[in-house]
Amino acid sequence: MNNDLESTKDSVKIASDQGETSTNKAKKPLTLVETAFLASTASLIWFVNYYFPMGPLLKVFFPIPIALLYLRWGNRASWMGAIVSGLLLSVLMGPTRSILFVIPFGLMGVLLGCTWKRGSNWLISIGLGSLLGSIGFFFRFWLLSILLGQDLWIYLITQVTELVDWGFVKLGLLAQPSLFLIQIIALILVFVNNIIYLFVVHLVALLLLDRMGNPIPRPPKWVQILLDYE
Numbered sequence: 001m002n003n004d005l006e007s008t009k010d011s012v013k014i015a016s017d018q019g020e021t022s023t024n025k026a027k028k029p030l031t032l033v034e035t036a037f038l039a040s041t042a043s044l045i046w047f048v049n050y051y052f053p054m055g056p057l058l059k060v061f062f063p064i065p066i067a068l069l070y071l072r073w074g075n076r077a078s079w080m081g082a083i084v085s086g087l088l089l090s091v092l093m094g095p096t097r098s099i100l101f102v103i104p105f106g107l108m109g110v111l112l113g114c115t116w117k118r119g120s121n122w123l124i125s126i127g128l129g130s131l132l133g134s135i136g137f138f139f140r141f142w143l144l145s146i147l148l149g150q151d152l153w154i155y156l157i158t159q160v161t162e163l164v165d166w167g168f169v170k171l172g173l174l175a176q177p178s179l180f181l182i183q184i185i186a187l188i189l190v191f192v193n194n195i196i197y198l199f200v201v202h203l204v205a206l207l208l209l210d211r212m213g214n215p216i217p218r219p220p221k222w223v224q225i226l227l228d229y230e
Contacts, residue, residue: 039084063109082106104136104200133194
């Protein structure tokens, strides 16, 4: 009697293991297909925006396909999507433009997917994304400065200096802003710009991914009230 029970348990366990194995095998082709599709989508959005710029309209979608991969299939699929996007853009547009997509937008997609998957609040995901976006901004400046043979940081400082001088005149200040103050203001402006960008990305992802069945963490209460969104 005991032998019959043990053999029955073994049979059930084997059947269960076989069922899990077959399920995993069935998921693998779907994971590969979605990874390839979303990686191609991210590349196509960057490609179209580069040759037919539409302002910020398409830019807010740059990291979303990679983040969606993380939400649906996890860390490995998301990294594969970012790498495949980079390789595809490298073939279509060359390595330089490919790198400018991967850093920061490919990495940003992985980061946002990770924070959304873990249920982090918007303050954390926007803060980390803005930090990564700022690093990507200065990486872009460094790379393009090397390729062009010019220091683009000087150009940025010149523009910020004109802006600060205009502000000082409007405020009636006769002081001359120092170079250190100009550089600090430039850094703050870059970071604030990335905060605004990440906030808009979160809003687009909230409205889009909810309808796709992959919701992200709920926004702060004031955002829900402002959008009348529950």
